[in-house]
Amino acid sequence: MALSLELIRKYNQPVPRYTSYPTVPLWDNKIDQSSWEKTVKIAFDRFGKKEGISLYIHLPFCENLCTYCGCTKRITKNHKVEDPYIEAVLREWEHYLGILDYVPKISGIHLGGGTPTFFAPESLEFMISKILKSAERTKNFEFSFEGHPNNTTFEHLQELAILGFDRLSYGIQDFDEKVQQAIHRIQPFEKVKLATDNARKLGYTSVNFDLIYGLPHQTLLTLENTFQKVAELRPERIAFYSYAHLPSAFPAQKSFEEFLPKEEEKRALYEFGKAKLIEMGYEEIGMDHFALPNDPLCEAKKTGTLHRNFMGYTTLPSRMLLGLGASSISDVWIGFAQNEKRIEAYEDILKEHHMALVKGHLLTDEDLLVRELILDLICKGKATIPFSIWENIPAKNKQALKEFEEEGLLTLVDLELTIHPDGMAVVRNICSNFDLRMIQTQEKKAVFSKAI
Numbered sequence: 001m002a003l004s005l006e007l008i009r010k011y012n013q014p015v016p017r018y019t020s021y022p023t024v025p026l027w028d029n030k031i032d033q034s035s036w037e038k039t040v041k042i043a044f045d046r047f048g049k050k051e052g053i054s055l056y057i058h059l060p061f062c063e064n065l066c067t068y069c070g071c072t073k074r075i076t077k078n079h080k081v082e083d084p085y086i087e088a089v090l091r092e093w094e095h096y097l098g099i100l101d102y103v104p105k106i107s108g109i110h111l112g113g114g115t116p117t118f119f120a121p122e123s124l125e126f127m128i129s130k131i132l133k134s135a136e137r138t139k140n141f142e143f144s145f146e147g148h149p150n151n152t153t154f155e156h157l158q159e160l161a162i163l164g165f166d167r168l169s170y171g172i173q174d175f176d177e178k179v180q181q182a183i184h185r186i187q188p189f190e191k192v193k194l195a196t197d198n199a200r201k202l203g204y205t206s207v208n209f210d211l212i213y214g215l216p217h218q219t220l221l222t223l224e225n226t227f228q229k230v231a232e233l234r235p236e237r238i239a240f241y242s243y244a245h246l247p248s249a250f251p252a253q254k255s256f257e258e259f260l261p262k263e264e265e266k267r268a269l270y271e272f273g274k275a276k277l278i279e280m281g282y283e284e285i286g287m288d289h290f291a292l293p294n295d296p297l298c299e300a301k302k303t304g305t306l307h308r309n310f311m312g313y314t315t316l317p318s319r320m321l322l323g324l325g326a327s328s329i330s331d332v333w334i335g336f337a338q339n340e341k342r343i344e345a346y347e348d349i350l351k352e353h354h355m356a357l358v359k360g361h362l363l364t365d366e367d368l369l370v371r372e373l374i375l376d377l378i379c380k381g382k383a384t385i386p387f388s389i390w391e392n393i394p395a396k397n398k399q400a401l402k403e404f405e406e407e408g409l410l411t412l413v414d415l416e417l418t419i420h421p422d423g424m425a426v427v428r429n430i431c432s433n434f435d436l437r438m439i440q441t442q443e444k445k446a447v448f449s450k451a452i
Contacts, residue, residue: 013429107141111144212240337360
């Protein structure tokens, strides 16, 4: 059962995606290299040694600009940029090894971007091999990467498979030619099929397709054609994201804004796409994510072991995620830190043997309680609200939760909150009522506005 048009309009509000709590704009940024190093060491000693750590490596280069994209990237056809960048990433990893003062176990590696397959296969092999030689792997490690179907070669797949990679994600976005031309992401179905077939020939156990709804020129008919092609290739996982239109931050998006679907049309695209995925045999994991029934994500959802971080839903148990590379974000559960986004600045700082941190946040006890509460709601659809948190929620937010209950979207009994299946469509709206950092910021702004 889909949400009514009335509820869609009511909850069509800008709310965080909660890949972190607090969200990045509300970090207090009272962090420096010394405090971050101490935080990483504390986290590693508490749980990182036992659980292992995950690595996210941001590889920011792309040969062409996809005009819809909101990622941190550098457009260039000059592949001489590969070596100095990899040297900087490895310097950063060496710095972390010095902090840990112990041979770490790696539970996961994810290569994101940009376009990781911009880098030559031998460049990626050199970087990953150096990292793996300095660490051990956990028993159930997961290595994955993001690839562009147009330039993910058989050699890329082969080199990474030898290193232990068996999961990959292709940025498809849409198969319609008119949509592809508008967003400058032109990739024929044949190339996607070849890249997918090659991965399976080499033993990759999981292929994910990223799809986006709300793109220029998208209609129910074009989306149906896209899903027909998706059904032919049947990837194990699908991320079905909402297009985020932010032309002030990403000016290239202005090139097609007159062709974007209206909000109600956009919601219809999502409902249609979700229905098609369910019809194709996929199960809904959570916000925007779907998987085939035998996928580990489905099992994790059933057993209550699903986790979520900056990369989305995951089955990895590690609470330590170290981000390497320009703009990367590290999450060690009790603290966050983000690297310098400017590539040359990032490389120069690492040459001086400093960490390239530009912002961060050390979580308070209250932050940790709210973080776990929001994660439970997003991953499990239910949570126990700590009394200390409930006491600090303003009356208007408690009233909002009551309205969700009256609308049949959740049940709240004695601080036990359960989100109904229809309510998961607005889980971010529900979570925002527990976002004490955002609530307090809004209250301060309201007081300031009245004062002037």
